[in-house]
Amino acid sequence: MSWYLATPIILPFATAVLAFLFRNTPEGRYISVAGSIGTLIAAVILMGQVLDQGVVAAQMGGWPAPFGITLVADYLSAVMVVITAITGLAVAVYSIGDITERMDQLGFHALFQVLIAGVTGAFLTGDLFNLYVWFEVMLISSFGLLVLGGSKQQLDAGIKYVTLNLISTILFLSGIGLLYGMTGTLNMADLAGSVDRIQDQGTLTVIATMFLIGFGVKAAVFPLFFWLPASYHTPSFAVSAVFAGLLTKVGVYALIRMFTLVFDTDVAFTHTLLLWIAGFTMVTGVLGAAAQTDFRKILSFHIVSQIGYMVLGLALFTPLALVGAVFYLVHHIIVKANLFLIAGVAQRISGSTELGAIGGLYKGAPFLALLFLIPAFSLAGFPPLSGFWAKYVLVKAALEVEGWIIAGVALAVGLLTIYSMTKIWGQAFWKPHPEGYVPTLATLPAGQKLALMTPITALAIMTVLIGVFPQPFVSFAETSAAQLLDPTLYIETVLRLNAPLDAITAPATALPEVTQ
């Protein structure tokens, strides 16, 4: 068993337990930060292994695939784990300045660390039912975080969130049952080959549609995204940042994983459906954002819109388009989490997130203004920031297959993204504060300022670095896309088709002899 695949999952769990034990003392939050640093290190070590070997896999409990549960990391999984750990660390630090003592005592850090564990588990598992378990872990811990604080608004949001996500989970679980019934396996690498042997390919397409909708709810695509704008503006800023960065991306990841590895059997139907969904998601999300007047509500609808771009990359299903999807995923997590963190600071010093009620941040807090401009313009796709490359690659991929309309939609949505980002900029930053005072960062205590601004600065620097030096990231995304489109290495690594047999584990291919 390869420890480096399990540590990024185990560490947050362990941190959760410790943080819970120390929840009543200030140590709890520092344990959470230390644990997050540990998780990041573990994630980087995993990344090193993946860069070295291409795909790494381990069997939990030593039971061979497809019988035991596989943890597996290819380029996509590895980068998602690293970016999750980065987001986790950023939010853990930020929460020192953001989360109240009361919330600490109610177990914020435990819930938060379990959420990170769930997200990481979802990225690393190679087993479909195990993926469902991680979805459950995420759902329940995110629900706890969402209602932490207990305002009526949060409870209302929490109910919508949980109800709609449960529908998604049920669909996913039903899909697993049906797929297992048809193939007799749960291992994703094994499924990749098994689905080709199914005689009734039409029913497989229908099952794929069920998965698509189940994951689609998670990813918050049109017309399934309602839970997201209903809930993301209600919890504490640290919570909404980690939600914004990671939760929907697990859905997108699951879509990408399943619709490249397993459900590539009826691309004409499934990926066309995805293309329509992508287009409508981009447009309805950005229009929704344009209609909002609250900092966080605008950002929430933008998540929906941006998910559309990632789904577009999957839907086009060309090497370049998948490069775009992977690049977009990574870029978006950093940028979106950061924007929510910035919204928190803006609210703290200017009094609200309602744009009509705030202002003057450009004059009073120029550093914050600069830090907002970077992710905001990156999100809007301005060069030379990370979002530009993401958008450019996707537009190019769309034009490459002569998808004129979808390319036009992607570009127009970019314009509307500029529109709503400048709405925030114009109202919260440029406009004088309606109450006449000039909000400044100086009103924050030094320690709190440090805790809030350090992660924001770090994430903004990453956005700039990806924008100015995109080549390594693009190369990485290229390898990742190649692995997704040709999962031979993934399948072989998981099923150990070319590995020497050891004494205990019986290889999958040898099994028919056992049954005789």
Add this chain to the structure above:
Amino acid sequence: MADTGPQVPRLFGGPSGWISVAVPLVLFIWFLQFIPAIAAGETLRWSIEWVPSLDVAISFWLDGLSLTFALLITGIGALVTLYSAQYLGTQPQYPRFILFLMAFMIGMLGLVLADNLLALFVFWEVTTISSYLLIGYLADEAKSRRSALQALLVTGTGGLAFLAGIVLIGFAAGSFELSEIRDVELRDHPWIVAISILFLAGAFTKSAQFPFHFWLPNAMAAPTPVSAYLHSATMVKAGIYLMARMNPTLGGTDLWFWSLTIAGGFTAVFASILAMRQSDIKQVLAYTTLMALGTLTLFIGAGTSAAIKGAMLFLIVHSLYKAALFLMIGIVDHRTGSREAEVLSGLSRKMPLTALAAVLAALSMAGIPPLIGFIGKEFLYKAALSMPTAQLWITGTAFAASALMFAVGGIVALRPFFGKLGDTPKAPREGPIAMLVGPLILAGLGLALGVNSDWAETLVRPATAAVYGSPVAVDLYLYKEVNAALILSLVTFATGIVLYLGHRRLRARLASIESWNPIHFDRGWDRFLDGFAAFAKWQAQKLQHGVLRRYIFVIFAFLGVTAAYAMWLRDAWQVQFDFTGVAFRDWAVLIFITAGAFVTATANSRMTAVAALGVVGIGVALIFIMFGAPDVAITQLLVETLVVVLVALAMLKLPYLNPKKIAEIRGWDALVAILVGTTSAIVLLASMAEPLDRRLTDYFELTSWPEAYGRNVVNVILVDFRALDTFGEIAVVMIAALGAFVLLRGTPKGEEK
């Protein structure tokens, strides 16, 4: 405006000021050294990789066109930053201003030097963003914010179209390097129309060609140095640069010719007339900038060697006089507190140097010899008169615009400085030397180049060659012989004098026309934005209405429809119903469950529904028993009972249902329920028809005892084979408990809003 804020005397506005002057100055001198080589017809290339995977390189290309632009950008840049240090240097936001201005300058330089189209686009957008931030410099004023947004959205729209055009030309030509694209013949390519339109969308918005012109006069909300630099001398010429640069590749088609000549000519005349309408001299200058941009577009579109030559000369001419005039009006505004043509008068006695700069620049604008502006106009006329097609249109619009420019020259240089001293808000005095240097040098250059016209040739010749695509003989002169162009010039002067004399009446007349003109772009913009916002709001409310039940409905409806569609499309709906072997007790359980479900769905009270749902649960437990899983059945029974009790307790607190309301929605709900139920049943039956693969079951049965030392296979699966799942589920239960704790203990008592 510059007199607000603390008056700290700092030379050149402190370090920001020094740096901001030194950088463009050094660059200007550095670029000067290339003049001999470029004038001799060489082009210089320099390239490093940036994103090789996406064919993006930071590659630069220095030829006549880019060198001309580079010299204008750095030269005027140095003078403008020097001016700004005095004009804004004492303001607390000055360092920020300089940061944006420097970002702009780098962007603009990169734009004109880039060989790689994507690098060019990156720089193009850098100028867009910095322009946005600079127009909004006076952010406290709503007008500045609105103007900044307008400029950003209009040029941003064009920019995105341009990006699409770049991608297409990259596919069509197989390269993003301009120097390679120009060797590829694209005029017969099937995408040429799309590429041309997309490029022109970028160029027209950036260079404010009709009907995208309206943002430019509004952009004058920026401080005067910004207006002079960005919105007159450099950034707005980025679109011109792009058209000039693409002329060898995209020029020569009918589409190109007519789009440019019509838009350019119309913009030139339309803007000149609107310039006459203004009384704020800065606004007058803004509209004359539009006129110049229109003229440049017109002549680049005309495309003959003479037209390109004229355009390149006029490009230099205009940058010099217009920057000088903008900086001049900034000084006047700074020293008198007014920019109104009706207020300012007789300033030459108090501000002689400012007046000198104004008169020299205005003479060049009016096209009077011996200034370079005269030569510029002559060459445009010559080109227009020698056009093989559209001769009348091009000559006519050039003439009309020039005559109006002559009159405008009078308005901006004669009226404010001569005659009786007017009554201004502040007592006028001469501007500070740092602010005078710029306009004096720029206006003086207009004279120097006019007298020594061969100096201009060294730049115009290689620039013309670059735009035309092959070398063109350039011989600039003030006077050689009496020809049609000269006569046209004389007519222009005469018309211009008449217009100047009647300009006040003309302004009043134009104002009255404007009042009933229904098409007003600027107001139309507001209406458009309002309409868009209303539409966005409408659609957001339609989708995100806040009613959970309808969200659920939409999700299930989407599931039902897509699954049914997939079934129909892939012929997956024909399943075999085989009722043989279904025993009586099976039927009984089936009816039991179905009845429970039916009552749940049709009940008019929550209590009945919950109880009926319990019936369904018990029915499911019966199925578990029938198929030999009594342990699961027990769990199911316990959970069902608990759920019914808990939910029933919770429901005591809820209001009664309104049967009328339920009846309204039930029809649709039933439809979706039947759809989802039917498709689910079909999929389930179809999947059961697939032969069962027992690999996993067999393996677990075989290895459970010998390898995992457990006789209960289910237990071994839970704690060993799939222990990670169990671990995760335990975590779920723990966290659920924590979540309940949060909910019960976390709700603040007082906050029951």
